[in-house]
Amino acid sequence: MPTRQVDVAILGAGTAGLSAYRAARMHTERVLLVDPGPLGTTCARVGCMPSKLLIAAADVAHEARHAARFGIAVSEVRVDGERVMARVKSERDRFVGFVLEGMRDIEPQHLLVGRARFTAPRVLQVEGPGPDVRIQAERIVIATGSRPDAPAAWRAALGERLIVNDDVFEWQTLPRSVAVVGSGVIGLELAQALHRLGVRVRLIGRSRFVGPLTDPALALVAARAFEAALPIEREAELIDVRRAGDEVLLHWRTSAGEQRERFDFLLAATGRRPNVDALGLEHSGLTLDSNGVPLHDTQSAQVAGVPVFIAGDATDERPLLHEAADAGHIAGDNAGRFPAVVRQRRRTPLAIVFSEPQIALAGQTHRELGAAGVAFATGRASFENQGRSRVIGRNVGALHVYAERKTRRLLGAEMVGPAAEHLGHLLAWSIGRGDTVDDVLAQPFYHPVIEEGLRTALRDLRGALDHDPPCDECRPGE
Known part of the structure; x- marks a missing residue:
């Protein structure tokens, strides 16, 4: 197996990884960016950009339906699901293209396509389309991102009728009905957008509130506003999730009683999981928290005093693009300048x-x-x-x-x-x-x-x- 020796190996070519790469190159040219592909950031492919495209279409449909309050008569509002999704995917692909175009500045010898895992502290094995490669890195940046999480039992019971937010943006047209389980940010945005586009939707959440607000009085205002805007079941307990032919049968309980309803799909918006479980961290010598994420300092991105750094969604902290970019820069800069690590002030949340x-x-x-x-x-x-x-x-x-x-x-x-x-x-x-x-x-x-x-x-x-x-x-x- 061939061996490459580098000063800085960066695992992941998403927003955090690309930011780390640019920062590390200010200190050394012996940098290697490792990513399994497909290249392109989570935001551009399946996150903030395609979701906002779907929301934009939904907002137009909603405003047209409610134009009468301004004295404007709109005779008919017809949502063409195929055209809606065609625009979402077309514009999404443009945004991904911009990201890929920006990656052309990466020197070919600095990019390796494949999956990396630790085999020993500061030693990686990369398995890809070509021969496996061993990487000996003086410093390592973990920027492997995250992925949607869904209960394994639901996957076993529902098969392709269980989807996550990534799957929505591959639809050819809009479905007739979707149950969205999870009333956090992703669940709320997608449930409301689909509802406004004419899809029969029910948003089901365990919490008393909807979205990320922490002020109890304000969260109650929000919950009432969203209950008036779309079908929501708050403080709901799922009793049974099963497949019935080409449909999903949900059975849940709230303070108002039990209810059953059928849907074309169940969209699991139950959180995201850091992509660290396949990195072989048991061989890394790093100290991990209860979720398997390396313990680290948020202002330096450094892991427990060793020459390893972590940034972006892999930290399981602030899953936002601008935060990933900032944290990636800090990680890459400190990896490049190590051992002269600098704790940097983070921006206002x-x-x-x-x-x-x-x-x-x-x-x-x-x-x-x-x-x-x-x-x-x-x-x-x-x-x-x-x-x-x-x-x-x-x-x-x-x-x-x-x-x-x-x-x-x-x-x-x-x-x-x-x-x-x-x-x-x-x-x-x-x-x-x-x-x-x-x-x-x-x-x-x-x-x-x-x-x-x-x-x-x-x-x-x-x-x-x-x-x-x-x-x-x-x-x-x-």
Whole structure:
């Protein structure tokens, strides 16, 4: 078996891996990028881009059906499932093409197609289309991404009638009905999009809430908004999942009683699993957590003091493209400069859900502030009677903004409502700069815009900071 010796071996050519590769090359040319293929990032192939294409079609159909509220008569709305999916796949392939075009800058000797696994600390065996290759690497970056997870029992019972989100974007047309199990981000986005495109959908979740919000009061607002927007079963217990011919038969229980329903497919949106279980980590000498992921420092990406680094979805932490890119850069930079490892400041957390109403979380969440024991105040605003939101007919949801009582600095925000993708950015930038509530209120707010809802929340927050005395009730869980 031929052996290659490199300074840095990077496992995975997704967003994190490509970012790590570029950073490592700033320090050494003895870099090897290993990926089993197909090349192209999760975001472009089966993640953020194709899902947003499906959501865009769904939003157009929804607006057309509800044009009458503006006095606009639309005689018929007909969804052509084949054309919808053809556009999704065509545009998806364009985005993948852009990624592949960017990879042309990778030197041929720097890319090896195959599956890598550890055979000893810092020794890898790569099995690919060609002969197996042994890699001896001075440093290693694990950036192998993640994959959708679904219970094995469901796979055995349902066969091809069980799908994950990756499978949706290979459909030739839209199905008649889908049960979506899992009420997190992926389940919510896809369930609502399919529902708006005319597919009979039921979203089934174990949680009391829907989506990623952690502020209990706000999460309740969101749950009620989404219950009005699509069929949802919250706090549901699945009793039986079985196949009945070409259909899936689901049996579940909620506080309202038991229910059975048939669907063409069951879409499992039950989370993602880091792609580390096939890496032979038992031979790596690394210390693993309870999920089999190497223990590491999030600000240096280094694994327990050894010359191994981990980044992106493989860490099972923040499965977002911009986070993967940032973490990949940190991992690649430190792998390239090792042993002069640098702990780097991570950007302000920002997460967005492209549902309707949208959801955004910026900075520290309500749950994180509570767990840290931070004394904070909350400013609140509703979008129900907010001017611009009513003008455009999207007056649903609310915004909560959190600030530290002692310093008045903005710490975080959670919201469900219109234009959350934009408000979330504004808040994340302000939090990252260390702005106080007074700093942000000193900025201009045009009229009429949705951002005026943010001003309302900030004024409420200023009042809480000025007049409410610190007390136990104002601390975590306020």
